[in-house]
Amino acid sequence: MASNAFDTSQVKDKRDAVNGRFAKIKSMAAGRRAKLNESHRLHQFFRDLDDEESWIKEKKLLVGSEDYGRDLTGVQNLRKKHKRLEAELAAHEPAIQSLRFSFCKASAFNSWFENAEEDLTDPVRCNSLEEIRALREAHEAFRSSLSSAQTDFNQLAELDQQIKSYQVASNPYTWFTMEALEETWRNLQKIIKERELELQKEQRRQEENDKLRQEFAQHANAFHQWLQETRTYLLDGSCMVEESGTLESQLEATKRKHQEIRAMRSQLKKIEDLGAAMEEALILDNKYTEHSTVGLAQQWDQLDQLGMRMQHNLEQQIQNQNRAVCSRVGSDLSWFCSRHFDKEKSGRLNHQEFKSCLRSLGYDLPMVEEGEPDPEFEAILDTVDPNRDGNVSLQEYMAFMISRETENVKSSEEIESAFRALSAENKPYVTKEELYQNLTKEQADYCLSHMKPYLDSKGRELPSAFDFVEFTRSLFVN
Missing domain, CATH: 1.20.58.60 (Methane Monooxygenase Hydroxylase; Chain G, domain 1)
Structure with missing residues (x-):
């Protein structure tokens, strides 16, 4: 590769590829070796178990023999064999201890159970649907985790069977026995069912509460x-x-x-x-x-x-309004009194008749000689007879009295309402006593002289009762 030959790059690629495959094979081989070692230890453990079991069976026959020798030589030979047996027992002790140590997992399993039992027996008391739903979800998660606990329990059962097969009386590494663990496991299943019933009951209670x-x-x-x-x-x-x-x-x-x-x-x-x-x-x-x-x-x-x-x-x-109505009746009746002074029934009053009517109603008009000026009465005439035609119509008189005493009276119904306010319980008649209690003596005398006695539905005359309805309507007709 240092000569820079034409195929240098190709050689390099092949070298790298081979090195990569070699490293992969090496890694795979290491993994396989680890698995083989693990498998070897497992099968060695099982073979040791089988050997121990075979050895125990064999030695069981020896120690169970009732042959104690027939002579001195025979006894000595048996004692030598027994010493070898004791040496073999000592040699097999580590294997038995290994099995006992494996069963120490029972302590961890019991600790897990105690924690689970505490959670499962905790009182179920919630304040809302959300809380009970959270508890039920946690319970379902716990039940899902029981598969791993079941596996541990099964492994402990297998170890217990193996230990018992060696005729070992007790395990110095734990005080738990498989019988106790089996009872614990059965109790756990019972507690789980009880917990489920409690959760269902609380679920129904919370649904009713909601x-x-x-x-x-x-x-x-x-x-x-x-x-x-x-x-x-x-x-x-x-x-x-x-x-x-x-x-x-x-x-x-x-x-x-x-x-x-x-x-x-x-x-x-x-x-x-x-x-x-x-x-x-x-x-x-x-x-x-x-x-x-x-x-x-x-x-x-x-x-x-x-x-x-x-x-x-x-x-x-x-009530206040009715009191005002009572005073209003007096003003309304002042108009009725004016009819009394209209001697000719012309619907008009001359100035002298008008002055007499006012005096009868309590107006304090000064007495003056004929021809002398009367400023107070002249001021009243300016209101009721501004054109000085010498007469005051009933309409002008009524308007004046209303403006002085109360609000406008526009119909007989309003006057009837005023009388009705005087009577007790709004009866269709008024008594003599009620008139004198609420009106002046002159007004009451005028009403009693013009009102007819009241007749009931059967035509019977009621004592001291007067018909104000017919009285009011007759005045308006006139």
């Missing part, structure tokens, strides 16, 4: 939403939008809603029962809802209190 959580959450979430919607309904004036807007209609809507609130107490009771069942089952958390029984009960109680307060406030407003 259903209970979901049922509680479903009712609690729906109840909380209803609480929010009802509170909003009461506070944002939705009842006024739905109704005509009068205080009475608002009160009726509020009462209906409050009845609904009271009716929903049964739904809260259902939630409380579910919550008690969860506490009994030691369910301390619920991932499906953020609401608790105590919190929902407090919110319901607050909503119930809100409904009662709103009812009370509306009732107070209606």
